[in-house]
Amino acid sequence: MTSPAAVRSDAPVITGLGVVAPTGIGTQEHWAAVLGGKSGIGRISRFDADRYPVRYAGEVPGFVTTDRVPSRLISQTDRGTHLALAATVEALADAGVDPKQLPEYEMAVVTASSSGGTEFGQHEMESLYQNGSAWVGAYQSIAWFYAATTGQVSIRHGLRGPCGVICCEQAGGLDAVGQSRRLIRRDSRLVVTGGTDASLCPYGLTAQLSNGELSTRTDQDRAYLPFSPDASGYLPGEGGAILIMESAAAAAARGAGPGYARVLGYAAGFDPVPESGRPPALRRTLETALADAGVAPDEVDVVFADASGVPEQDAAEAAAIRQVFGVGGVPVTAPKTLTGRLYGGGGALDVATAALALREGIIPHTTGPEAAAPEYGLDLVLGGPRPAPLRTALVLARGYGGFNAALVLGSTAD
Amino acid sequence: MSRPTGPRRAVITGIGTVVPGGVGRKALWDLLSSGRTATRRITLFDPTPFRSQVAAEVDFDAAAMGLTPQQIRRMDRAAQFVVVSAREAVADSGIELSAFEPERIAVSIGSAVGCTMGLEQEYVTLSNGGRDWLVDHSYGVQHLYGYMVPSTLAVEVARDSGAEGPVALISTGCTSGLDSIGHALQLIEEGSADVVVAGATDAPLSPITAACFDAIKATTPDNDRPAEASRPFDRDRSGFVLAEGSAVMVLEEKSAAERRGARIYAEIVGFAGRSNAFHMTGLKAEGREMAEAIRVALDQAGLDPTAVGYINAHGSGTKQNDRHETAAFKRSLGDHAYAVPVSSIKSMVGHSLGAIGSIEVAACALALENQVVPPTANLHTPDSECDLDYVPLTARDHRMDVVLSVGSGFGGFQSAMLLARPGAVPYERS
Numbered sequence: 020m021t022s023p024a025a026v027r028s029d030a031p032v033i034t035g036l037g038v039v040a041p042t043g044i045g046t047q048e049h050w051a052a053v054l055g056g057k058s059g060i061g062r063i064s065r066f067d068a069d070r071y072p073v074r075y076a077g078e079v080p081g082f083v084t085t086d087r088v089p090s091r092l093i094s095q096t097d098r099g100t101h102l103a104l105a106a107t108v109e110a111l112a113d114a115g116v117d118p119k120q121l122p123e124y125e126m127a128v129v130t131a132s133s134s135g136g137t138e139f140g141q142h143e144m145e146s147l148y149q150n151g152s153a154w155v156g157a158y159q160s161i162a163w164f165y166a167a168t169t170g171q172v173s174i175r176h177g178l179r180g181p182c183g184v185i186c187c188e189q190a191g192g193l194d195a196v197g198q199s200r201r202l203i204r205r206d207s208r209l210v211v212t213g214g215t216d217a218s219l220c221p222y223g224l225t226a227q228l229s230n231g232e233l234s235t236r237t238d239q240d241r242a243y244l245p246f247s248p249d250a251s252g253y254l255p256g257e258g259g260a261i262l263i264m265e266s267a268a269a270a271a272a273r274g275a276g277p278g279y280a281r282v283l284g285y286a287a288g289f290d291p292v293p294e295s296g297r298p299p300a301l302r303r304t305l306e307t308a309l310a311d312a313g314v315a316p317d318e319v320d321v322v323f324a325d326a327s328g329v330p331e332q333d334a335a336e337a338a339a340i341r342q343v344f345g346v347g348g349v350p351v352t353a354p355k356t357l358t359g360r361l362y363g364g365g366g367a368l369d370v371a372t373a374a375l376a377l378r379e380g381i382i383p384h385t386t387g388p389e390a391a392a393p394e395y396g397l398d399l400v401l402g403g404p405r406p407a408p409l410r411t412a413l414v415l416a417r418g419y420g421g422f423n424a425a426l427v428l429g430s431t432a433d
Numbered sequence: 434m435s436r437p438t439g440p441r442r443a444v445i446t447g448i449g450t451v452v453p454g455g456v457g458r459k460a461l462w463d464l465l466s467s468g469r470t471a472t473r474r475i476t477l478f479d480p481t482p483f484r485s486q487v488a489a490e491v492d493f494d495a496a497a498m499g500l501t502p503q504q505i506r507r508m509d510r511a512a513q514f515v516v517v518s519a520r521e522a523v524a525d526s527g528i529e530l531s532a533f534e535p536e537r538i539a540v541s542i543g544s545a546v547g548c549t550m551g552l553e554q555e556y557v558t559l560s561n562g563g564r565d566w567l568v569d570h571s572y573g574v575q576h577l578y579g580y581m582v583p584s585t586l587a588v589e590v591a592r593d594s595g596a597e598g599p600v601a602l603i604s605t606g607c608t609s610g611l612d613s614i615g616h617a618l619q620l621i622e623e624g625s626a627d628v629v630v631a632g633a634t635d636a637p638l639s640p641i642t643a644a645c646f647d648a649i650k651a652t653t654p655d656n657d658r659p660a661e662a663s664r665p666f667d668r669d670r671s672g673f674v675l676a677e678g679s680a681v682m683v684l685e686e687k688s689a690a691e692r693r694g695a696r697i698y699a700e701i702v703g704f705a706g707r708s709n710a711f712h713m714t715g716l717k718a719e720g721r722e723m724a725e726a727i728r729v730a731l732d733q734a735g736l737d738p739t740a741v742g743y744i745n746a747h748g749s750g751t752k753q754n755d756r757h758e759t760a761a762f763k764r765s766l767g768d769h770a771y772a773v774p775v776s777s778i779k780s781m782v783g784h785s786l787g788a789i790g791s792i793e794v795a796a797c798a799l800a801l802e803n804q805v806v807p808p809t810a811n812l813h814t815p816d817s818e819c820d821l822d823y824v825p826l827t828a829r830d831h832r833m834d835v836v837l838s839v840g841s842g843f844g845g846f847q848s849a850m851l852l853a854r855p856g857a858v859p860y861e862r863s
Binding site: 067070095133147149156161164166173179181286290291292362422 | 482483536552553559560562566569570573577580585591592595597598599600601602619623640641644645646647648651705707709713725729846
């Protein structure tokens, strides 16, 4: 049996963060917005959303594509990939990594995608049906598909190790980190992981509307209120985060410094069909991740919740947390109310935020809800950031259709 | 977590397929061993405006395959394929899934383009035939979101199988079908699952897909001879033939499969992926990264290159691909590349994007079982750049213990998998 201390010191390390999210571009801007409770939710500006029942979303503010993405790649890729390409540059710089200095086959790329290049695809389908097949551009074949981001990141930075793309809707970001850990255990030393999505175009929004989970409340500050008695669904957003993850040995060998956080444990599970009468998979998934990390529930200092805002899903998540940690047994937070749900980018951004929280010793608060519904029995962190010595954080995510994922992060301070 | 001692290994115990030429693994093997082709002029939509008008289509009656009217309404064609394939695979394996804890059953499905057909059809309605950028959401079907997220394909299989373990949709373009099985292998080896329903599906035969491959001239313009349009390794090859299909396999932890007396098609003994970091669609002629993937897979299996008894090639039939992988085989296997039979079943069933990798693994398992190498159909004129033994036209009886299947795809992804006949190879794996 490996000792818990050895589990920690051998665990892969997150050494770089690249945030491109409604809370800002770059880690500093994001973290300041999170601590300040500065929402990135606003009226949709990327198209005229007046006719749709949802008019608010989290858009990345001030993202000037021509400043951040080479012009050749702008025309070849969808906005979701633009955001990822920019985030990757940030993350590599943050980690101090120059891929040219590392063995080419030991650097991998695993990203999460929930819906691919939706806006690009809508444009090309419009060309096809308005003008004919000859008007569909050469880049449709590489921009719309779900592997576009991973491929472009691999090519741009010369990363020739294994490539992966995981599509588990909002759970995919955590699954990508879990898959990156597998690669590191095998023969990769560094993985560019995380994810972004950007489906804020008319067809993308319309498709999202069809699942009935978006909040149609017209007061943007009252629309996404997870765990509140007044919860009415969620708002969508765009962006996410790219993370640099390295084996502990590789990070030490290149003098990477302590990094942000260690990846201690991970698990995934799937919900039974409703008619089975079996319990949802979240509690078991959470417990499996803790066991994988060698961490007891009372050692967890904060939970970053999935916090969908759909009342039945909030109730199910609260029950899982309560059953494992007890009533009010652990601080729970959901800074994603500042961004909306980011799908393939959501889990990655939560991991980035949790990593920052561990490093800074501050639990960011949840803006929006005035209080959690009392029957949930949650210590939802509200009102302002809560300073606390943080050693271990748990991040939860669920994806549409039944996906569950849980990730355990540890501080690098010990 | 308590784990059995010794390394956990994964074996294939069940196969289900929905492939052009016929539904089911028997139809697949009949086609592959006959050397017939299932490519034809496209019937699923009017191909007249397109440069490439041929495809390998599945004649598929969802109701006859046991799907309910509600499932048929809800599921994109790719989802229908994969659910039907999964059911056949589970039945073929003889496994009683209800005897397992549901959390020990996982699902890993690959797809390159997800629910493209459903997305395109709904787009046409909501945009009023492409006229309106601000599409009318009030005409949206309830399951439209299920089309937008390709994860739906894995969801449908998981629900149908009662899986509650790790479930994932793997979407690495044209290597998706190898990578999804590679993912399943990892889940079994690391102990996250004891059974994985693993495979891939794609149903891309719709105008937007045809148009996008037309635009880069990747698909063949040889519309006059549809049955002979897919010509991997032939000097006169002219691009790939788009296809649809699905294959699913039941992977089990080896010792448990042996305990229950399961029929084992093959053990998966090695898997690796590498990327060329060169171009989204272009390939360098040297095949360096694919060779590296093959080398790493052999290393995992603890096998010498000479152990490889058959190579199921990517063999898409594009000029650059066939040259690229021929070089990769020589680079990774040395002189043995000239001795080992190599073939491309895409000559018969076309290139079904993300699905084909799993279809090819199924073909490799059946080749091992039958000790027969499927041929490369339509290979009449050798190409000096492709100078290996590609098993032209006719299937070949061939004794083989280990087979290699490779995939190469957009994004620069290269994957390699090794399958071994049960009990045939005494080896130590890393």
